[in-house]
Amino acid sequence: MEIRHTMKIKSIEATRIEYPDPITKRTPPRDGPSRGQLNSQATPMRRYASAPGNRRWMPGGARDVGCVVTLEDGSWGFGMTDYGRATAAIIDDFLAPALVGQDAMATERLYDMMVRVTSGFGSGSLTARAIAAVDLALWDVKGKVLEQPVYALLGGPVREDLPLYSTGNDTGWQKELGFKNFKRFSHYGPDDGIEGINRLEAEIAEARELVGPDAELMLDFWLGMDVETAVRTTERLRPYNLKWIEDPFLSESLDEYPKFRERVPWQGLATGEHWYGVYPFFNAASSGLVDIFQPDIIWCGGLSPVIKICHIAEAAGLSVIPHGSGGTAFGQHACYGLAAVPMIECSGPVMTEPGVPLEEKDRLPGTPVPSEGRLHPSDAPGFGLELKREWLPGFFS
Ligand SMILES: [Mg+2]
Structure with missing residues (x-):
C-alpha cells in the first residue's frame, strides 16, 4: 500500500x-474564606494531618x-x-x-x-x-x-449545548456565577467518626437548601474513605438526592467498590480521574463497578484513550464526564466531540475566588471560559490555543 x-x-x-499573564484587570476577592480554605479535603493523608487535610503529598514538583x-x-x-x-x-x-x-x-x-x-x-x-x-x-x-477544530475531527459537535457543573465548597458563589449543578468536597474521613458524618450532613443539607431541588448535587470524597464510613455517610445523605458519590476509595483499591455498591445500590457512583489508559475503564465497565467514568484527558493518556473509553462506556450503557474538562481547551473539545459525554466539569482551573469574574482566571491564552452558564470550545484549528x-x-x- x-x-x-x-x-x-x-x-x-x-x-x-511561560506565557505572559494575559489578565490585566484584577478584581479583588471578597472578604471571607478563600476557595483553598473552603475546599480543604479529607484525602488519603487525612490520618496523618493534624488539621482537616490539604493535599500534602502533592509536592511543588508537580508543576x-x-x-x-x-x-x-x-x-x-x-x-x-x-x-x-x-x-x-x-x-x-x-x-x-x-x-x-x-x-x-x-x-x-x-x-x-x-x-x-x-x-x-x-x-x-x-x-x-x-x-x-x-x-x-x-x-x-x-x-x-x-x-x-479537534471537536470536528472527532465528528462533533455532538450536542449544541452541554450542561455545566461547578466544583468546590463555595456553592453560593458558583450559583451567583450562573452554574446550575454543583459538586462539593468532604472535609471529613473515617478518622473523624460520627462527628464528621454529622457535620458533613449539615453541610450537604445546607447546600441542597441553597441550590434547590432541581439542581444536581454531587459529593467528592477524593480517595479518603473506607467502606464502612462511606456506607454510613451515604445512607445518611440519601434525603439530599446526590447524583453521584465520587472517588470514595484509593484508586487502585478496586475491591472496595463492589462492597460499597452492594450496601447502597441506589447511590450513583463515579470514578476514574486517577485511572490511566483504557484497561481500568474496560474492566470497570465489564463488572459494573461504577455508573460514570471520569478520565482526565491530560492525565490518562490524552484524547486517543478518552475516545476509546467513551466507546466502551457507550456500549456498556454508562456515561463519561471527564475530570476537569471545562478547564482546558483539550477537555472542552473532547466533551463536544464524543457522544458519551452529557456534562462538563468546571473545577479549579475555571473557578475564581468569590467576587472575581471567571474572565480574570489565569489560563492558557485561547481557552474559552463559561459565560452565562454556557461553555463552548474554540472554532480555531486544533485545540484553538493562542x-x-x-x-x-x-x-x-
Ligand atoms: Mg474528583
Missing part, C-alpha cells in the same frame, strides 16, 4: 510553559509540563500534562525517540506505539501523563494541518 499525505514528525520536546510536536514543514502542536521533571524526562527520553520520523497524522498508530514502547516499565501513572502531553500535541497539529513558540523554551534548557 502506498501511504500518501505523510507529515513526518521532526521533533518532540517537553517544555516549560505543568508542555509538549511541542514539530513537523518537517515547520507546523507544530501543543499538548500538556503535569508532574514536572518526572514526566518531562519520559517525553524526552522515551517517547520522542520512538516517534520522531513517524507520520504525525496517524494518531491512532502513534498512541498505540507509545503504550507499547513504555510497556516494559508500565504505561500508567506518570507515563500516561507523558503520553497524554504528546498525544494532545499530535491532535493539535493534526487540526492545524487540516485547518479544523500560544507563541517562544513561550515554550524546552524543559531542561
Whole structure:
C-alpha cells in the first residue's frame, strides 16, 4: 500500500510553559474564606494531618509540563500534562525517540506505539501523563494541518449545548456565577467518626437548601474513605438526592467498590480521574463497578484513550464526564466531540475566588471560559490555543 499525505514528525520536546499573564484587570476577592480554605479535603493523608487535610503529598514538583510536536514543514502542536521533571524526562527520553520520523497524522498508530514502547516499565501513572502531553500535541497539529477544530475531527459537535457543573465548597458563589449543578468536597474521613458524618450532613443539607431541588448535587470524597464510613455517610445523605458519590476509595483499591455498591445500590457512583489508559475503564465497565467514568484527558493518556473509553462506556450503557474538562481547551473539545459525554466539569482551573469574574482566571491564552452558564470550545484549528513558540523554551534548557 502506498501511504500518501505523510507529515513526518521532526521533533518532540517537553517544555516549560511561560506565557505572559494575559489578565490585566484584577478584581479583588471578597472578604471571607478563600476557595483553598473552603475546599480543604479529607484525602488519603487525612490520618496523618493534624488539621482537616490539604493535599500534602502533592509536592511543588508537580508543576505543568508542555509538549511541542514539530513537523518537517515547520507546523507544530501543543499538548500538556503535569508532574514536572518526572514526566518531562519520559517525553524526552522515551517517547520522542520512538516517534520522531513517524507520520504525525496517524494518531491512532502513534498512541498505540507509545503504550507499547513504555510497556516494559508500565504505561500508567506518570507515563500516561507523558503520553497524554504528546498525544494532545499530535491532535493539535493534526487540526492545524487540516485547518479544523479537534471537536470536528472527532465528528462533533455532538450536542449544541452541554450542561455545566461547578466544583468546590463555595456553592453560593458558583450559583451567583450562573452554574446550575454543583459538586462539593468532604472535609471529613473515617478518622473523624460520627462527628464528621454529622457535620458533613449539615453541610450537604445546607447546600441542597441553597441550590434547590432541581439542581444536581454531587459529593467528592477524593480517595479518603473506607467502606464502612462511606456506607454510613451515604445512607445518611440519601434525603439530599446526590447524583453521584465520587472517588470514595484509593484508586487502585478496586475491591472496595463492589462492597460499597452492594450496601447502597441506589447511590450513583463515579470514578476514574486517577485511572490511566483504557484497561481500568474496560474492566470497570465489564463488572459494573461504577455508573460514570471520569478520565482526565491530560492525565490518562490524552484524547486517543478518552475516545476509546467513551466507546466502551457507550456500549456498556454508562456515561463519561471527564475530570476537569471545562478547564482546558483539550477537555472542552473532547466533551463536544464524543457522544458519551452529557456534562462538563468546571473545577479549579475555571473557578475564581468569590467576587472575581471567571474572565480574570489565569489560563492558557485561547481557552474559552463559561459565560452565562454556557461553555463552548474554540472554532480555531486544533485545540484553538493562542500560544507563541517562544513561550515554550524546552524543559531542561
Ligand atoms: Mg474528583
